[in-house]
Amino acid sequence: MGVLGWIDWTILCFTLIAIVAYGTYQTQGSKNVQDYLKGGNTSQWWTIGLSVMATQASAITFLSTPGQAFNDGMGFVQFYFGLPIAMIFICVVFIPIYNRLKVYTAYEFLENRFDLKTRTLTAMLFLIQRGLSAGITIYAPAIILSVVLGWDLLTLNIVIGFLVIIYTVSGGTRAVNVTQKHQMVVIFIGMLVAFILIVQGLPQDISFTKAIKIAGASEKMNILDFSFNLDNRYTFWSGIIGGTFLMLSYFGTDQSQVQRYLSGRSVKEMQLGLLFNGLLKVPMQFFILLLGVMVFVFYQFNVSPINFNPTATEMVMNSQHAEEYKALQEEQQKVFNDKQTLIKSFIENDDAQSAEYLKIADDVNNDLRREARAIIDKTAEEKQIKIESNDKDYVFIHFIVNNLPRGLIGLLLAVILSAAMSSTASELNALGSTTTMDLYLRRKGDVSEEQKVKASKWFTFLWGILAILVAGVANLFENLIQLVNIIGSIFYGNVLGIFLLAFFFKFVKGRAVFIGALLTQVIVISLYLLDLYNYINLPFLWLNFVGCAIVITIACILQLSSKNEPIKTK
Incomplete structure (x- = not known):
């Protein structure tokens, strides 16, 4: 049982079991696909906002982000500078269209605008990248907690995966939304307590202001970088440009996020939920990074291992x-x-x-x-x-288990596991609904509401099993939070470009978009591999902008050079 005392185990187990039981109990018995996939359109704006935040704030956020700040300082916050811009754009453009068409997934719109093959291709691109990411959101806490708890990785992957599967399969979208509200409360309380204890753990003559000065002397408080140097991965410009395109694609076209706000009571509730996320997300990430900086200052007065x-x-x-x-x-x-x-x-x-x-x-x-x-x-x-x-991903967990009092260790571990569960639940929910609505039902034909719900549950369960398998074979990258964003950046630019073509380039038809999307995905993957092996210098955040620009350019060129094809509208 390692470093955990009985009170830690009690708090940890009670928190996780309570969340799973509450989510399962409150949301059982969905009788139709609208209840199961859109939560019966009952969510209010604060539920949507917290659910959207919880979906993005996985365990990776709370394990990797403090370690990122410990090593490299506050500059990572620039990654999120494009998020408020993206939220406003999605509220104005995406949400009214999705609501008017009464879609269950974002990709239904693409069939209305283009054709079935474009819808299928885009849905499959989502399934590939989100299926991989779901495995990583399970693996991230598992590999760290395996060190703390002394359990083997496979056991932890299975435990985390099946806890999520239980209430996600049982209650669908509403279960995810209901549990995420409580998970975010646990997360906020846990991180605030950790921050207070770090500051209190500094020498008596070191105030918070002095701690910030010490961090600044070590260049940990350098927040803004206005350089155009591509060697700097996180700059103001990569955050505003690359980050905006990444966030537009993630929140506007990624079903794991779209499904959160499609459950809203009205367009206004959906829009308020996203704006709430846009206002709170950057300060939240700033706070988590500052937490990592305070851990750095703490280890200026306390001996740290040479490797965590x-x-x-x-x-x-x-x-x-x-x-x-x-x-x-x-x-x-x-x-x-x-x-x-x-x-x-x-x-x-x-x-x-x-x-x-x-x-x-x-x-x-x-x-x-x-x-x-x-x-x-x-x-x-x-x-x-x-x-x-x-060892970036081990920094914060090392601080927790070696410096916090009994009971609070269990609370912080509950925070990490709650974050893993909330993010994974959203992903499995979205993977199941996309597979059902965009692939299975488009080929199966008319089926009853009961059969649709049953199919959604089975696909959600199967994606959960696949996520556990991916987690079982995953390996740590340079930094887990970067790995998730790299996977997203490889696909998101292309997907966003497809949607922007649908919204704003009315002369472009389905065949040109389909071919353009296929070519773009090959090009973007090639560009990433060339950067990975140092043949070119293109930080992954820029792949979002580049992918979007390439697919729009290719599709427009193909359309202008082809014969007319009627536009599909609804």
Whole structure:
């Protein structure tokens, strides 16, 4: 049972069981497909807003984002700068059209505008990327919690996956919406408590203002980057341009989000729900990043491991590289001791020279951590096993289990698992509805409402099993939150371009769009692979803009060079 005491287990189990039981009990007995897939159109704006936030705020957000800030500072918040712009555009353009057509999925609109094959292709692009992402949202907390709880990964993947499957299959969209409200309450309380305890855990003479200054001296508070340097992954421009296109596609065309607001009572409720998300999401991400920065400051006064992944450290310490690794640990301890003097001098003098010395010490510590990662990679290669040396995703969980009091550890673990469940539930719900409405029923023909609901439940269950299987074979990337966004960026630009063609390029017909979408997906995947192997320099956020521009350009060229084809309208 590892680091958890009985009170932690009690809080953790009670929270998770209560959420699953409440969601299942409150939403059982959907008699028709509208109740099951659109929650009977009963959701109010605050339910929609919290549900939309919970869908995006997976466990990856609460594991990876603090680690991202711990290593790289607050700059990641720029990724979300395009979100409010996207929310306004979706409220004005997307929602009125979806509501007028009474669609169950976003992709139904594409058949009305273009043809069945374009609808099917777009739905399949969604199913591919969201099916992979669903597995990652299960895997993300599982791989971290396996270290904490001492359970094997397969067991945790199955436990998390089946907890979600139980209430998602039982209650459909309304079950997801109902449970996500309570999950977000748990998440907000847990993160706020963690933040307060971090600040209280600093030395008595270190106020919050002084903590921010210490973080600033180490360049952790650099929020805005207005450079056009493509080597910088997160800049103001990539957030405003690439981020806007990513958010437009995610919230406007991704069924896991569209299904959240299609359950609204009216257009006004849907729009208010999205605007609520647009107003709250950036401050929430800022707060989570600031939490990671405070963890960084905390470890300026408390000894931290040279690598936060305990499995990696254990492997090295049982290898021929143990002495080399110990030498790095001893050197890190010396740097830590030196930094205590430097921090004291910086706090007392608050001058540029003291800040520069502190930054140099921090750079030395980072170099030692990089050397440690190199030893871990070398050892793993020699042992022919897979161990993640990049420890960003372990930073926050290490702080939780080693520095929080009993009971609060269970609460924070409940936060992480609640976030995993809420995001995965939305994804499975959307995967099931898209498979049912866009693929199965388009070929099956007329069936009864009972059969539609039954098919939706079975497809949701099967996608849940597939997500567990994906989680079982997944491996950590550079950073889990980046991996999810990379997968989305590969597909989202193309999908968004298809919808923009439908909305604004009335002369473009189905055949041109279909061919353009196929060619664009090949091009975007090729561009990503070229960037991955350093043949070109194109940060993944820009793939959203590039993919959207390419599909619009190709479709327009193909249409202008072809014979007339009648536009399908409804």
